[in-house]
Amino acid sequence: xxxxxKDHFSGLADSYAEAxxxxxxxxxxxxxxxxxxxxxxxxxxxxxxxxxxxLADAVGRVFxxxxxxxxxxxxxxxxxxxxxxxxxxxxGLPPASVDLVVVAQAAHWFDLPGFYRxxxxxxxxxxxxxxxCYAAQRxxxxxxxxAVVRRFYSTTIGPWWPPERAVxxxxxxxxxxxxxxxxxxxxxxxxDWTLDQLLAYIATWSSVKEYRADTGRDPMPGLAExxxxxxxxxxxxxxxxWPIFLHIGPVHPTGG
Numbered sequence: 484x485x486x487x488x489k490d491h492f493s494g495l496a497d498s499y500a501e502a503x504x505x506x507x508x509x510x511x512x513x514x515x516x517x518x519x520x521x522x523x524x525x526x527x528x529x530x531x532x533x534x535x536x537x538l539a540d541a542v543g544r545v546f547x548x549x550x551x552x553x554x555x556x557x558x559x560x561x562x563x564x565x566x567x568x569x570x571x572x573x574x575g576l577p578p579a580s581v582d583l584v585v586v587a588q589a590a591h592w593f594d595l596p597g598f599y600r601x602x603x604x605x606x607x608x609x610x611x612x613x614x615x616c617y618a619a620q621r622x623x624x625x626x627x628x629x630a631v632v633r634r635f636y637s638t639t640i641g642p643w644w645p646p647e648r649a650v651x652x653x654x655x656x657x658x659x660x661x662x663x664x665x666x667x668x669x670x671x672x673x674x675d676w677t678l679d680q681l682l683a684y685i686a687t688w689s690s691v692k693e694y695r696a697d698t699g700r701d702p703m704p705g706l707a708e709x710x711x712x713x714x715x716x717x718x719x720x721x722x723x724x725w726p727i728f729l730h731i732g733p734v735h736p737t738g739g
Contacts, residue, residue, distance in 0.1 A: 502683040504617075504674045506534055506587065510727060513668075514585055514613045515541040522582035525605060527571050527598070528589025532558035538585065539563040546581065548574055572597035576605045584612040584734070591616070591650040595659045606734035612662050615729040616651045617672055625721055627713040632685070635706050643693040654728040663732025670727040678714045681723060682707055 511534075515522070521543035526535045529547040531554050538545045539561045548569040549555050555566050569575050571586075571593040584602050586593075602612055619636055622629040650658055655667050676684075685691065686703055694702050711717065 502680070502687050503530075503533055504672055504684070504723075504725065506537055507670070507672050507727075508537070510615070510670055510672070510729070511537040511541060513670075513729070513731070514538070514583065518542060518582050523580060524583040524585060525574065525576060525581045527574065527584060527586050528592065529558070529566070529587075530554045530589070532561075532564065532566065534585060534587040535564050535566075536561060538583075542583065546574070546576055572601055574601055574605060578604055579607045581605050582607055582610050584610065586612075586614045588616050588651075590614045590655075590658060591647040599659075599661060602734055608735060610734045611732060612734050613729060613731040614655070614658070614660060615667075615727055616655050617725040617727045618651055618654055620723050620725045623722055623724055625714065628710055628721070631706070631709050631713060632681075635685070635702070639702055639706070640688070640690040640694050643690040643697065645689060645693075648690070654726065655730060656728070658730065660730040660732070662734060663730060665732075667728040667730050670729060672725045672727050674723050675720045676723050677720055678707075678710060678717050681721075682710070684723075 515524075515538070518541075523544045523546065524538050524542045526532075526538060526545055526547040529535050529549050530551075532547055535545050535547040536559060543563065545561075545564045546567065547555075547558065547564050548567045548571075550568065550570045552568045555568050558564075558566050567575065571589075584606060590598070606612070620632070622632065654669075674680075682703065685706065691702060694700070714721070
């Protein structure tokens with residue numbers, strides 16, 4: 484992984500905050516399982532705070548960091564969340580200060596050896612770390628629309644995905660994770676969306692941004708037209724499902 488911060492999302496910060504899916508409560512429950520009362524969590528690479536807000540309802544304090552000042556500026560305030568602009572490798576947190584470290588859909592951008600050194604520095608004894616991604620969505624009740632989105636993902640904008648995206652496509656199966664020797668846990672995230680909501684989400688993809696910058700063209704109107712032909716009424720709500728792949732484990736081995 485690169486040691487240089489690759490800012491793919493600052494220019495999309497407003498739409499990212501509005502259009503990205505919300506993480507399921509069952510996932511948050513798994514992350515905070517067994518934590519002490521008043522636990523402190525570090526949400527690293529928090530973006531505009533989608534996971535931070537869920538964590539804040541379950542722990543005493545959340546330190547939410549992102550290298551993008553624009554993303555942090557658009558995060559929703561919460562009395563138990565301390566938002567900070569910081570890189571994954573230099574959080575600015577005190578040593579032995581957190582009971583949980585989480586990374587949602589961001590670890591593939593990090594300098595992982597540097598990040599993991601920082602994790603070990605800030606983790607309290609008994610702390611755990613959870614790192615997860617969600618891979619490409621599917622539309623289980625709309626096979627024609629699903630095929631259109633898959634073709635857009637792989638072919639229309641496929642060449643504009645950054646190389647790090649391949650790590651997500653493989654479900655974090657080969658992500659360096661030195662805190663557990665078990666395969667990633669598989670879970671699921673679901674939203675019930677109209678066509679406009681799905682299109683707003685797709686428009687936040689980094690590859691769409693890069694396609695526009697490189698070609699001077701916007702691929703979204705063509706996708707909207709093609710999807711509109713197979714979606715049904717535009718206000719029809721359809722399930723959108725993403726597979727989640729979670730690595731989770733203790734930061735410091737028992738007795739370590």
